[in-house]
Amino acid sequence: MFQDTIAAIATGDTMSAISVIRISGDDALAITGRLMKQDVSDVKGYTLKYGTLYDQDEPVDEVLVSFFRAPRSYTGEDIAEINCHGGVYLTRRILQLILGQGARLARPGEFTQRAFLNGKMDLSQAEGINDLIFARDDVNARSALHSLKGSVRSVLEPLREELIQIIANIEVNIDYPEYEDVHVLTEEEILPAVHKWQNDIAVLIRNAQDAVFIREGIDTVILGRPNVGKSSLLNALLEEDKAIVTDIAGTTRDIVEGTIRLEGVTLNLIDTAGIHETDDVVEKIGIERSIQAMDRAALVIVVLDGSEELTESDRDLLERTKDKTRIVVYNKKDIREIPDAVSISAANRDVDALKKRILEIYDREISHAHQDTLNNERQIGLAIQAQQAMNDAAGALDMGMELDLVTIDLQRAYDALMEITGEHTKEGLLDEIFSRFCLGK
Helix, strand or coil, X not given: XXXXXXXXXXXXXXXXXXXXXXXXXXXXXXXXXXXXXXXXXCCCCCEEEEEEEEECCXXXXXXXXXXXXXXXXXXXXXXXXEEEECCHHHHHHHHHHHHHCCCXXXXXXXXXXXXXXXXXXXXXXXXXXXXXXXXXXHHHHHHHHHHXXXXXXXXXXXXHHHHHHHHHHXXXXXXXXXXXXXXXXXXXXXXXXXXXXXXXXXXXXXXXXXXXXXXXXXXXXXXXXXXXXXXXXXXXXXXXXCCCCCCCCCCCCCCEEEEEEECCEEEEEEECCCCCCCCCHHHHXXXXXXXXXXXXXXXXXXXXXXXXXXXXXXXXXXXXXXXXXXXXXXXXXXXXXXXXXXXCEHHHCECHHHHHHHHHHCXXXXXXXXXXXXXXXXXXXXXXXXXXXXXXXXXXXXXXXXXXXXXXXXXHHHHHHHHXXXXXXXXXXXXXXXXXXXXXX
């Protein structure tokens, strides 16, 4: 499919014990052989060879080279992976030698792009590779690995199967009405299957949205009036002294951020300036940023001073946040503990009650994050497109439209569904349909 051979450094561009340079394409083995001064044209796949790389007659490095033969390789092409000694200078010099032999520097992601275009993986699996590389916790890594193994395709397969069956039944009625063994369909017979499909994809979308929400981390803002313990709470959750804590009100004048992991959920924490009336220009700016952070946040933690009665500022803040997903926390339980409330002592880093409440709120989303489902906004967006197309088909059936007109919407649903994995052609759908019916044709 591709005429050129590409190469790139596969490991980090930094000091390390070993670096790997990957070459893929028809000339991968020939280029490597010339640099090693060895004939590797007949080398078998999954072979490891020791040798020396040369710049003309000058030895450059002793290397181990892994050889993979098409089509049983990552890209589906011939591949050579040169394992050389690490170091920025040496690795780049070897890459330059490879490019000097006629290879082209690979674009970002081009090896995986070739793997996809050569049929070695579908688009969702390719995305899984990138997700695995950038995974920041166990949940994201596990999800990416499952995606790499084809979990997205397996999740979509029942929906795909049901949709093809609906379309196939309609197409046979339209195209082969003369066959006596073809049952004549009515809208009433198609609608139940359509409604089931609508329900199934709605569940998939909802679960996927929950999972993505948890994997990306919950933007969480800590709010309260000055000196109630917001910064102490941030430090307690992060288990480090990131925010400045003093007895002086208004110490925090800007946003302070950090990230924590709580048994399956990531919180992107934001400590804010205390919200109160002030004439201080700098404080006013900080308070305005606090309000903006509150508006954007998915979770709001309102910190109150449990050792005191509620103030007017407290009541105003509770009113401001009443429509948000919110946890009201009473701090300073070592002085006074509020019954039947989330009570903590941030100064003593006693915040288990808050952690427990967070996990309770997001229990459903956390469970979905551990399930196989769609993995990103692109996939969810296409699923929503498929859902909308099926909604249009259901509406057409309700209005009594001809079945051949309904198939236009069904085709749209199928195309959107298949685009998730990178395959959506009408020819592919027709092949699927007619492979299911033996009509003597």
